[in-house]
Amino acid sequence: xxxxxxxxxxxxxxxxxxxxxxxxxxxxxxxxxxxxxxxxxxxxxxxxxxxxxxxxxxxxxxxxxxxxxxxxxxxxxxxxxxxxxxxxxxxxxxxxxxxxxxxxxxxxxxxxxxxxxxxxxxxxxxxxxxxxxxxxxxxxxxxxxxxxxxxxxxxxxxxxxxxxxxxxxxxxxxxxxxxxxxxxxxxxxxxxxxxxxxxxxxxxxxxxxxxxxxxxxxxxxxxxxxxxxxxxxxxxxxxxxxxxxxxxxxxxxxxxxxxxxxxxxxxxxxxxxxxxxxxxxxxxxxxxxxxxxxxxxxxxxxxxxxxxxxxxxxxxxxxxxxxxxxxxxxxxxxxxxxxxxxxxxxxxxxxxxxxxxxxxxxxxxxxxxxxxxxxxxxxxxxxxxxxxxxxxxxxxxxxxxxxxxxxxxxxxxxxxxxxxxxxxxxxxxxxxxxxxxxxxxxxxxxxxxxxxxxxxxxxxxxxxxxxxxxxxxxxxxxxxxxxxxxxxxxxxxxxxxxxxxxxxxxxxxxxxxxxxxxxxxxxxxxxxxxxxxxxxxxxxx
Amino acid sequence: xxxxxxxxxxxxxxxxxxxxxxxxxxxxxxxxxxxxxxxxxxxxxxxxxxxxxxxxxxxxxxxxxxxxxxxxxxxxxxxxxxxxxxxxxxxxxxxxxxxxxxxxxxxxxxxxxxxxxxxxxxxxxxxxxxxxxxxxxxxxxxxxxxxxxxxxxxxxxxxxxxxxxxxxxxxxxxxxxxxxxxxxxxxxxxxxxxxxxxxxxxxxxxxxxxxxx
Numbered sequence: 188x189x190x191x192x193x194x195x196x197x198x199x200x201x202x203x204x205x206x207x208x209x210x211x212x213x214x215x216x217x218x219x220x221x222x223x224x225x226x227x228x229x230x231x232x233x234x235x236x237x238x239x240x241x242x243x244x245x246x247x248x249x250x251x252x253x254x255x256x257x258x259x260x261x262x263x264x265x266x267x268x269x270x271x272x273x274x275x276x277x278x279x280x281x282x283x284x285x286x287x288x289x290x291x292x293x294x295x296x297x298x299x300x301x302x303x304x305x306x307x308x309x310x311x312x313x314x315x316x317x318x319x320x321x322x323x324x325x326x327x328x329x330x331x332x333x334x335x336x337x338x339x340x341x342x343x344x345x346x347x348x349x350x351x352x353x354x355x356x357x358x359x360x361x362x363x364x365x366x367x368x369x370x371x372x373x374x375x376x377x378x379x380x381x382x383x384x385x386x387x388x389x390x391x392x393x394x395x396x397x398x399x400x401x402x403x404x405x406x407x408x409x410x411x412x413x414x415x416x417x418x419x420x421x422x423x424x425x426x427x428x429x430x431x432x433x434x435x436x437x438x439x440x441x442x443x444x445x446x447x448x449x450x451x452x453x454x455x456x457x458x459x460x461x462x463x464x465x466x467x468x469x470x471x472x473x474x475x476x477x478x479x480x481x482x483x484x485x486x487x488x489x490x491x492x493x494x495x496x497x498x499x500x501x502x503x504x505x506x507x508x509x510x511x512x513x514x515x516x517x518x519x520x521x522x523x524x525x526x527x528x529x530x531x532x533x534x535x536x537x538x539x540x541x542x543x544x545x546x547x548x549x550x551x552x553x554x555x556x557x558x559x560x561x562x563x564x565x566x567x568x569x570x571x572x573x574x575x576x577x578x579x580x581x582x583x584x585x586x587x588x589x590x591x592x593x594x595x596x597x598x599x600x601x602x603x604x605x606x607x608x609x610x611x612x613x614x615x616x617x618x619x620x621x622x623x624x625x626x627x628x629x630x631x632x633x634x635x636x637x638x639x640x641x642x643x644x645x646x647x648x649x650x651x652x653x654x655x656x657x658x659x660x661x662x663x664x665x666x667x668x669x670x671x672x673x674x675x676x677x678x679x680x681x682x683x684x685x686x687x688x689x690x691x692x693x694x695x696x697x698x699x700x701x702x703x704x705x706x707x708x709x710x711x712x713x714x715x716x717x718x719x720x721x722x723x724x725x726x727x728x
Numbered sequence: 729x730x731x732x733x734x735x736x737x738x739x740x741x742x743x744x745x746x747x748x749x750x751x752x753x754x755x756x757x758x759x760x761x762x763x764x765x766x767x768x769x770x771x772x773x774x775x776x777x778x779x780x781x782x783x784x785x786x787x788x789x790x791x792x793x794x795x796x797x798x799x800x801x802x803x804x805x806x807x808x809x810x811x812x813x814x815x816x817x818x819x820x821x822x823x824x825x826x827x828x829x830x831x832x833x834x835x836x837x838x839x840x841x842x843x844x845x846x847x848x849x850x851x852x853x854x855x856x857x858x859x860x861x862x863x864x865x866x867x868x869x870x871x872x873x874x875x876x877x878x879x880x881x882x883x884x885x886x887x888x889x890x891x892x893x894x895x896x897x898x899x900x901x902x903x904x905x906x907x908x909x910x911x912x913x914x915x916x917x918x919x920x921x922x923x924x925x926x927x928x929x930x931x932x933x934x935x936x937x938x939x940x941x
Contacts, residue, residue, distance in 0.1 A: 599772070644774035682790040684773070684783070686818070686825040687885035691775045697783055697790040705771040705783045705790055 221270035246292035358680030402437035426476040449558040461498030495577035501570040591679035594670040597646040607711040637667030661712035739873040747831035750802035
């Protein structure tokens with residue numbers, strides 16, 4: 188719980204700093220135009236929010252100070268107290284006082300120092316209209332002890348768009364770095380080559396730094412779901428507790444929005460469909476309250492987010508029944524448990540008997556998959572009936588630059604994200620089972636399916652005599668991709684495919700190659716999923 | 729059945745950029761045009777409908793390119809030295825998106841006065857009536873004013889699920905022209921009106937608020 192509290196106070200601090208800045212701006216506006224009602228309202232709102240938040244965290248000194256401020260603002264708003272430069276100064280001093288009280292409160296110090304008490308008295312007097320303008324100014328002149336300066340946090344808020352631009356530029360530099368290296372490589376060693384090597388090292392450092400700047404801690408983001416859990420549980424007569432294990436895990440700011448979107452749906456589902464009612468849980472010998480665990484960790488260049496609950500698990504029989512009724516699964520088709528679990532991602536499929544306010548319309552999981560696909564991630568669900576469900580989302584750590592492995596098929600170039608590549612080899616037809624569009628190859632005794640990209644993407648022209656195969660993997664399986672030629676490894680700046688291309692399956696984006704041509708980046712999990720589906724469809728037909 | 733089929737929406741007065749699609753001159757409001765670029769190498773994208781020619785690199789941004797002739801069911805545009813990509817901005821699922829329109833050639837910019845717009849007759853035009861916002865009077869003949877919001881809407885451009893995913897243009901490289909029916913390559917595509925309102929390729933015709941990122 189300690190880390191939770193920390194996350195909450197960090198959030199409070201950030202919000203309050205913003206609030207104080209808004210108050211300051213509002214007061215300055217008020218000073219220049221004394222009848223600026225909107226400015227006054229903005230200051231009032233910020234003060235009120237600050238007071239409320241501070242109260243919920245038990246920061247008494249902040250609450251007291253904000254309370255007096257609110258009283259005075261209320262009098263000003265009611266036109267009982269005129270807006271004068273002296274009043275604005277007083278109010279600004281109060282903002283300064285709040286600014287010093289904020290870090291003190293977070294550090295656990297909740298006492299008001301005498302000068303704060305004096306300030307509060309002045310404000311109370313001003314509110315009562317008993318403050319004598321001249322006397323007030325005089326008192327302040329002697330009373331204004333050197334202001335405790337808030338510790339300089341040396342932070343800066345930056346528009347994410349600007350970071351995107353920086354990242355884009357850094358990415359372009361990475362590409363031209365590659366070009367320069369190739370050009371100089373031919374010349375052998377020399378001063379130009381040395382300079383290039385140093386430039387290379389420096390720009391790699393810069394690239395990493397720019398990426399780091401974009402990282403956001405996941406803890407506070409997850410913490411916001413606490414509310415969702417509580418609200419949904421309360422609405423459904425359930426008790427649920429969210430445990431967060433994200434420690435210091437950070438992720439690119441670009442991932443946060445879609446990830447939060449996906450997790451909101453998943454958490455709602457977990458409470459609404461997963462967790463049983465308290466009586467039912469007792470009957471089953473479980474604790475009355477449901478446990479939902481949200482964990483994040485880094486694993487091999489990916490961010491893994493796991494949401495597990497100890498609820499009822501997926502009702503496989505009902506899932507299958509629904510899917511059959513909706514024609515998503517053929518009558519005779521036999522599905523494994525994993526394949527049945529996968530059905531929850533089908534658009535329009537919902538197992539709940541009733542459409543509740545929170546879920547059951549069958550759109551949630553579809554949205555989740557879209558969010559995850561949009562981040563070039565993968566999602567899988569594991570469920571044990573009666574024991575709970577775990578949803579695992581795996582996302583690439585940064586969505587902007589990938590280490591890519593370029594391959595050639597006909598005259599097209601495709602880039603495979605390197606984190607999906609296991610190894611490359613020559614495709615020896617004599618040792619592989621051949622099928623249209625692919626086959627099964629013998630990888631040191633293991634039967635590994637392979638897909639011929641030329642066939643899958645319907646690239647025209649004859650296949651070369653010798654083909655190569657790239658062994659890739661996703662969360663579930665290993666597979667080969669047969670290509671004409673291997674072009675090698677390079678950094679690829681991922682450019683999104685927009686508009687009509689946003690939903691093309693099997694592609695994660697595009698990248699501009701050294702020669703200015705656009706190459707498509709493969710989305711390996713989606714590609715393998717599509718290959719499985721196509722095969723299933725072909726086998727059924 | 730009324731004579732006009734544009735459902736009331738008519739082209740507004742203003743400056744229009746015209747270009748050739750399957751030999752006919754079409755116009756769009758210049759405010760929607762970001763820039764005009766030479767049609768470089770187009771990379772095909774598997775799993776898209778035939779009228780999506782692929783993607784191009786415009787100074788580091790990857791743009792989808794719609795072949796207008798194919799979209800309007802007038803055949804496929806053959807790539808020549810005149811072929812231009814008109815970069816336009818459209819609203820897509822709430823976000824502003826830039827798309828490239830592959831056209832046979834860019835021809836001119838003209839001023840469309842309020843009195844210069846004629847309703848689209850119910851037949852005689854080479855494309856579906858709902859794609860047009862009117863007939864613009866521009867010497868020496870009418871220009872067909874395209875409703876690009878309609879032509880480039882998600883419903884019009886998204887491949888329907890279950891449609892075969894393929895790179896249909898079999899054989900050849902990324903830029904290989906594969907002309908089919910209806911393609912006409914004008915001998916002099918810039919004929920008429922270029923002296924006055926010529927649009928040099930590769931230059932901005934409008935000054936949008938933000939840079940292409």
